[in-house]
Amino acid sequence: MFEHLLSVIIFLPILAGLLLLVTPASKTIARITGLTISIAALILSIDLYTGFSATGHLEFVEYLPWIPSLGIAYHLGIDGISLFILMAGSVLLPMVYLVFTTKEKGYYANLLLVQGAMAGAVCAADMILFYIFWEIMLLPVFFMLGLYGGPKRLPATLKITLYTIAGSLLMLTAIIYLGVSYHAQFNEWNFAISKMAQLNLTGRVAALAFFGFMIAFAIKIPLFPFHTWLPDAYTEAPTATTFVLSAIMAKIGVYGVIRFVVPVFDEQFARFAILLAYSGVIGMMYCGLAAIAQKDFKRMLAFSSASHMGIIALGVFCMNVQALTGSIYQIVAHATSTGVLFLFAGILEDRTNTRTIEDLGGIASKAPVFAMFFAIAMLASVGLPGTSGFIGEFMIILGAVKFNTTIGVLAGTTLIIGVCYMLWMFQRVFFEKTNSLSENFKDLSLIEGLTFLPVIILIIVMGIYPQPFLSKITPSTALLFAQSAPVVAQTVTTNALLPELTIEQK
Amino acid sequence: MTNDLMLLLPLIIVGAGAILLMLASVYEKISHEMAAYGSAMIFAVAFLVQLSFCIIGNATLFSGVFNGILVVSNFSKAAGLIILACGFFTAMSSQTYFKQNTFCTPEYYCLAVFAASGMLLMTMAHELISVFIALEIMSLAIYILVGYDRRNIISTEAVLKYLMLGAFAGAFFTMGAAFIYGATASTKFVEIGQYIAKHGFLQTPALIGGSFFILVAFLFKAAAFPFHAWVVDVYDGASVPVTGYMATALKTAVFAVFANFLVIDGSLQAGWIKYLFYISVFTMFVGNIIAIGQQSLKRMLAASGIVHTGYLLIALVAVSSKEFTGSVIAFYLAAYAVGTLGVFTALSYLGGSEEKRNTFDDFKGLAKKRPYSAAAISIFLLSMAGIPPTAGFMGKLYIITSAINAGQVTLAVLGIISSIISMWYYLRLIINMYFYESEDQFNEYVPSAMAPVCTFILVICVFAISLYPVTI
Numbered sequence: 001m002f003e004h005l006l007s008v009i010i011f012l013p014i015l016a017g018l019l020l021l022v023t024p025a026s027k028t029i030a031r032i033t034g035l036t037i038s039i040a041a042l043i044l045s046i047d048l049y050t051g052f053s054a055t056g057h058l059e060f061v062e063y064l065p066w067i068p069s070l071g072i073a074y075h076l077g078i079d080g081i082s083l084f085i086l087m088a089g090s091v092l093l094p095m096v097y098l099v100f101t102t103k104e105k106g107y108y109a110n111l112l113l114v115q116g117a118m119a120g121a122v123c124a125a126d127m128i129l130f131y132i133f134w135e136i137m138l139l140p141v142f143f144m145l146g147l148y149g150g151p152k153r154l155p156a157t158l159k160i161t162l163y164t165i166a167g168s169l170l171m172l173t174a175i176i177y178l179g180v181s182y183h184a185q186f187n188e189w190n191f192a193i194s195k196m197a198q199l200n201l202t203g204r205v206a207a208l209a210f211f212g213f214m215i216a217f218a219i220k221i222p223l224f225p226f227h228t229w230l231p232d233a234y235t236e237a238p239t240a241t242t243f244v245l246s247a248i249m250a251k252i253g254v255y256g257v258i259r260f261v262v263p264v265f266d267e268q269f270a271r272f273a274i275l276l277a278y279s280g281v282i283g284m285m286y287c288g289l290a291a292i293a294q295k296d297f298k299r300m301l302a303f304s305s306a307s308h309m310g311i312i313a314l315g316v317f318c319m320n321v322q323a324l325t326g327s328i329y330q331i332v333a334h335a336t337s338t339g340v341l342f343l344f345a346g347i348l349e350d351r352t353n354t355r356t357i358e359d360l361g362g363i364a365s366k367a368p369v370f371a372m373f374f375a376i377a378m379l380a381s382v383g384l385p386g387t388s389g390f391i392g393e394f395m396i397i398l399g400a401v402k403f404n405t406t407i408g409v410l411a412g413t414t415l416i417i418g419v420c421y422m423l424w425m426f427q428r429v430f431f432e433k434t435n436s437l438s439e440n441f442k443d444l445s446l447i448e449g450l451t452f453l454p455v456i457i458l459i460i461v462m463g464i465y466p467q468p469f470l471s472k473i474t475p476s477t478a479l480l481f482a483q484s485a486p487v488v489a490q491t492v493t494t495n496a497l498l499p500e501l502t503i504e505q506k
Numbered sequence: 507m508t509n510d511l512m513l514l515l516p517l518i519i520v521g522a523g524a525i526l527l528m529l530a531s532v533y534e535k536i537s538h539e540m541a542a543y544g545s546a547m548i549f550a551v552a553f554l555v556q557l558s559f560c561i562i563g564n565a566t567l568f569s570g571v572f573n574g575i576l577v578v579s580n581f582s583k584a585a586g587l588i589i590l591a592c593g594f595f596t597a598m599s600s601q602t603y604f605k606q607n608t609f610c611t612p613e614y615y616c617l618a619v620f621a622a623s624g625m626l627l628m629t630m631a632h633e634l635i636s637v638f639i640a641l642e643i644m645s646l647a648i649y650i651l652v653g654y655d656r657r658n659i660i661s662t663e664a665v666l667k668y669l670m671l672g673a674f675a676g677a678f679f680t681m682g683a684a685f686i687y688g689a690t691a692s693t694k695f696v697e698i699g700q701y702i703a704k705h706g707f708l709q710t711p712a713l714i715g716g717s718f719f720i721l722v723a724f725l726f727k728a729a730a731f732p733f734h735a736w737v738v739d740v741y742d743g744a745s746v747p748v749t750g751y752m753a754t755a756l757k758t759a760v761f762a763v764f765a766n767f768l769v770i771d772g773s774l775q776a777g778w779i780k781y782l783f784y785i786s787v788f789t790m791f792v793g794n795i796i797a798i799g800q801q802s803l804k805r806m807l808a809a810s811g812i813v814h815t816g817y818l819l820i821a822l823v824a825v826s827s828k829e830f831t832g833s834v835i836a837f838y839l840a841a842y843a844v845g846t847l848g849v850f851t852a853l854s855y856l857g858g859s860e861e862k863r864n865t866f867d868d869f870k871g872l873a874k875k876r877p878y879s880a881a882a883i884s885i886f887l888l889s890m891a892g893i894p895p896t897a898g899f900m901g902k903l904y905i906i907t908s909a910i911n912a913g914q915v916t917l918a919v920l921g922i923i924s925s926i927i928s929m930w931y932y933l934r935l936i937i938n939m940y941f942y943e944s945e946d947q948f949n950e951y952v953p954s955a956m957a958p959v960c961t962f963i964l965v966i967c968v969f970a971i972s973l974y975p976v977t978i
Contacts, residue, residue, distance in 0.1 A: 021881075069977035070907065128903065132894035139893070146941040154941060161933060165893075166926045173906060173922050180910045205915060 005051075006060050006076040009044050009086070010120040010133075013037050017112030017140075020105060027105055034108040035097035038090075038115060045090035052083055056475030058125060058194070070179070071189035075126040080476030081328055082122045084469070085255055088335040089118050089248045091455070096240045098451040099343055100350075107148055107240065110140035114244055121252050127175045127191045127260075131168070134256075137249060138164050141241055148238040156232040163229045167216035174212030177205065178264065197263040210268040213260050214276070220253030221309050223276075224283030231290075234302030235355075239346025242298070246305040247339030251331045254309070257316050258324065263480060270319065274404065277317040281410045284310035288417035292424070296355045298345050300425055305338050307418060308381070314411055315396035323399020324477045325470065330392025332469070333462060336455050337380035337389055344374050347448075348429075352437045357425060362434030367443035371430050373452050378426060380459045382418045388462035513559070513578045516552040516586060517626045523548035524619035531612030541612035542601035545619050549594035556586050574694055575633035577766075581832030585629040585762040588840050592755035593622040595847050595964065598956045600747040603854040605953030607745065607861070609655045618751065621647035625759035634683035634693040634720075637763055641679065641727070644759060645672050648752060652744040664743020671726065671736050679723035685716025699770035707773040717774065720767065721781075727760040730819060731788040734812045738796060741808030746857055749804060750850025753811045754843035761818055761839060765832050768822060775825075782823050783917060790816030790924035797931050801865045806931055807849060810890060813928055814842050820921050821905045824912040833976045834904045840971055841889065841901035848886035848964040852879055855957040858950060866935060871944025880939045882961050889968045891932040892925050897971035904976055 016037045020030050052059060058077030065073050078086065093115050097108065117140070120133035138161065146157040179191045181199055201209070219226045234242045261269055284307050291303035312334060315327030347370070348363075349355050364371035380387035383394075393415060401408030444452070462469060511518070527544055530536045536544065560583050597615060604610040624644030631637045649672065653665030687693050689712035690701040708714060726733040741749045768775055793812030800806040821835045856872070856879060857863050873880035889896035902925065909918040952958060 022878075066973075067975040069975065132899070135894045135899075139888075143940065146937060154937065157937070157941070158933070162926075162929060165929050169892075169922045169926050172903070173910075173919055176903070176907050176910050176918070177915070180907065183911065 004062055005044060005048055006062060006078060006119075006123045009041050009048070009090070010076075010116050010123060012044075012116070013041060013112040013119070014116035017109045017116065020109035020112070025105055027103070027108075030105040030108040031097055031101060031103075034112055035094060037112055038094040038097060041115065041119075042090045042094055045087055048078070049083065049087055052078070052080075052472065054080055054472045054475050056080065056479040061125070069189065070191065072128045072191050073126050074129060075192060076123045076129075077125040078123055080473045081258055081480075082255065083472065084328055084332050085248065085251050085335075086119055086122045088251065088332050088339075089115060089122075091458070092243070092247055092335060092339050095340075095343065095451050095455070096243065099347065099448060100240060103238075103240075104148070107144065107238070110144045111240055111244070114140040114144075114249075118244075118248055118252060122255060125193055127178065127193055127196070130193070131172055131175055134171075134252075135165075135168055137252070138168075141237075141245065141249070144241045145233065145237045149241075150236040152232070153236045156229075156236040159229045160233040163219055163226075167219035167226075170212040171216035174209040174216075177209045177212075193259060196260075197266075199264060201265060202267065206265070207268050210261065210265040210272070213256070213265070214272075217253045217256040217261070218279075220256070221250055221313055222253075222306060223313050224279050224286060224310065227283060227287065227306050230306050231299055231302050234305070235296065235299045239342060239349070242302070243339050243342045243346075246302075246342055247335040250305070250309050251312075251335060254312055254316060254327065254331060257313070258327075258480070262316065262319075262324075273317050273319055274407075277314055277400070277404065277407050280310045280314035280317060281407055281414065282310075283307070284314070284411065284414045285417065288414060288421065291421040292417070294421075295357055297357050297425060297429065298342075298349065298355050300357070300421060301338070301341055301345055304381070304418065304421065305334075305342075307414075308334050308338065311393065311396055311411060311415075314400060314407070315392075318396070318399045318403035318407075319481075320399045320402055321474070321477050321481055322395050323403065324480070325473050326392045326395025326399060328473050328477065329462075329466065329469065330389070330396060333380060333388035333392045333459070336459055336462075337377045337387075340377040340452065340455055340459075341374070341381060343452075344370070344377065347444075351441055354437055357428050359435070360429045360438050361432040362430070363438050363441050364430040366434065366438065366441040369449055370444050373444070373449075373456055374430070375426065376456050376459060378422050380463070382422050383415060386460070386463045388459045388466075390463055391466045510572060514576070516556040516559075516590065517623060517630075519552040519555060520548060520590075520619055520623040520626060523552075524616055524623055527612070527616035527619060531616055536612050538604060538610045538612045538614065539601060541615040542597055542604075545615035546594055546597040546601075548619055549590050549597060549622065553587065553590040553594060556583060556590060559583060560587065574696060575636050576627075576630045577632040578630055579832075581765070581836055582629040582762060584832070584836035585758050585839065586626050588758045588836070588843050589622055589625045589629070589755045592751060592758070592843055592847055593618060595851055595960050596747050596751040596755070598960045599750070599851040599854040602952070602954040602957035603745065603747050603857075606855075606857075606859040607655075609657070614651065614654060617647040617651050621651070621751070622755065625755055628759040629762040631763060632695040632766060634686065634695075637767075638676070638679055638683060640759075640763075641723075642676060644756065645676065645727075648748075648756060651748045651751070652740060654748065655745060658743075661743040661745070664740045667736055668740045675723045675726035675733075678719045678726075682716045682719030682721075682723065685712045685719065687716075689713040689716060695767060695770045699774070702771040702774050707771070707777045717778075721778065724760060724764045724767070725785065728757060728764060728815050728818075729812050730785055730815050731792050731812075732785075734789065734792065734815075737812055738800075738805050738808045741811070742802060742805050746804070746850055746854045746861060749808070750847050750854075753807065753846050753850070757811070757815070757818075758839045758843060761822075761835060762832075765822060765825065765835055769825060779823050782819055783914070786816050786819035786823060786917065787920050788816075789813070789819060790921065791927075794924055794927045797928065800931070801867075803853065803864055803866060803869070803935070806866075806935075807846065810928065810931065811846065813924060814846075814890070816924065817902065817905055817921060818842075820909050820914070820917055823917060824905070824908040824914055831977065834908050837904055837971075837974075837976045838901035841897035844964055844967045844971060845886045845889040845896075845898055848961060848968065849883060849890075851957050851961045851964060852883050852886070855952050855954075855961075856948070863946070866938050868946065869935065870938050870942040871946070872939040872948060874944050875946075875948040879958070879961070882965050883939065884936045885965055885968055887932040887936060891929055895972055896968050898968075900972045900976075 061077040117136040124130035183189050222230050287303045287307035291300050294300035312330050315323040380389040383389035397412045624640050627640035655661045689710045690698050729737040797809035889898035892898045892902040906918045
């Protein structure tokens, strides 16, 4: 449509959010502004999606030198991997303004800020620019959690903030280390992400830099054992924040792994992939088992989200095209299903004033539309064939079996746990007898129903006819492995023989 | 000759302005408010003159008139700009501060201008005796400013501590200068450098001892470990604008001369760097430990000033004496000055009369009553903590980049760990301001718009500086 499309998608929400913050706008104006801007961003993203030609390389590139002496630039671009995360954000965020209509000005303003920052992190093609957006992403979450969160919000706020900042500052060191290495090897300063794949990184410092990146992303995803901030933050945060955290921000962690770790640290990644894959599987199991035990449905969804992030991360660690493509597909599927589930949980909490599963029951008879939508989102989340969740999980498990049979089998069987907690929760909340709290439960209003309808349809369409989506993803993932092809081929052969031993020997 | 005087013009303006202000206040011709505007005017004019030199650039350096004792470089110009800007904002925030506090006389402002003239001289000095003179012009004025509130027992204690220890530091410096002169037969940096290049650094004990004494004096003035203990009490005792002035302008001047002295010769630098490495690490971590426990905001900011000294020392460790531009140090000093000065400017009108609000708890719920001030303070704190897109982040980025580029990966990682720790006490104030209900009403009338306007300008500076590209 016009040039600088990515910049507009990034800065339109940020500017609108800042404008709302500095002016004494009322709640209604804030909500309408938020809705308008996020729908505008959605329209622009759809324009982007249709204009995207799936070459596998960066498209819609914008380049403006910023700090020439260090090769740092305002450099944006988008490929098949980032496109889907950007789209997930643009499609899902307008719903918040339609579902939650009575929040404060700062709530909507912060949502706009976080939307712009997340788009920026996904579109950035320069490491420093990526870092800047990555950090800005956290600030609205910090304020939303601290200002509008639940009763135990302060410890949760501090936990997520310190945890994330610690991770990202270590990542900053690693980013600078990459830039300096590039200067040392090619005698030219550059911080462009695409250039870093040419680096030849060996030795102890490179391994440390690898972990600098990995820990930052593992905290954001969150990957076992860096998941301890998650239950508190997801539970205490206001619904919109939980929604943003689980549906999009966690995915940017996975995106970081795909964008930085896989192409740049191919050698270290191949060496530690099995370790990371096990940490993904353990996270899946542990969080799944923890979810079964939860009494609070929001907390249960938090653990369920963490468990699913484990399998998405696993798809990245398997180092083959199927698993990686499956991961990206699953990113979108999980964003839609879990995102919507968190919004439903917010509606449940708003209307019944409780988050305890035991207190509820029989909602299905009072609110059939709500129950049906919930059921579809839930089934997509557990990966029922015919919903979006199935395609991604299937591809990941396929790739995992190819990578390492034990991990494939473990991951495949762990998926059953998800079915257990979800269905059990559904039974206790939606079936059984009604009680005083759920007796007067109102069904979704027409506006709310229409808000959720497109996403529900998307879940089903993505489950039945995935080809148009996959065709946009595959060129980029294939290219990612084509770049580092020799190393991957080599590691596949070494992995066949007890890879743990090779790690220890090194 | 004319060119030399032109280059010296900012210093001349500041010095002459200070004398005029002093005469006017002796004859009681001006009120302290007029003195505030007068001193702000002096700073502003000198700043613009300095800025025009920076923009025109390429002015030929000093010829033989000053016999090589003063050198103007881009680094000294940048440091001068920072100092003059700090002076301007200090004068403006003092004007508001003294609407609520009563111990002001016009001499206060003339001392601030005198101190600035000493600092400007210090950024240009390339000779030990002139450094000493500049140091003393600056210090004497600052001593009096620290103890300006004579009835306040805490500020009297502060000035006594500062004066005693500062006098020791001055004595150390003189002795070091004498030793070095004895060894090298010169006090000029260039000639000392030539001597060391010819004979080596470790040849005579006098040279080693002399440079050690000078190191002690600089570390004391820069508030580095193990000479950091005075900072917290002195900053706490001084009035808010003076603390801000000391934390920013004084530190800029000291680091300017420190860097200039350090890079005079490669072997001198190599001899110092391994000690500076440890000093920098200890400065960061000791500063953090002190800051974590503080209840008073001023004391926390004082301790965080120690931590920032540590970061600046990282930059000093990473400088190379081959092609020294000082741009990283100057950028960090500017970024740090904007953040720190911003917080102190905001405190000067939010603190209330007699600085009654000075602890973390006193600022609980500020965001509900004064949303714009709270937002400004948060931005300054985030800049000091190094969160993008603020100037503090870019400063940290340059420092870490230059450290890793110089092969100091360990130091860079330790610097990052220290800034993770420092997040706690910066966030603590933001959390107090935003996430608690207010007990205090913060409803007193702000007597003057000067400090709030300055705060607003500084907020813009935080973002504007971060966009300015620097060559490492």
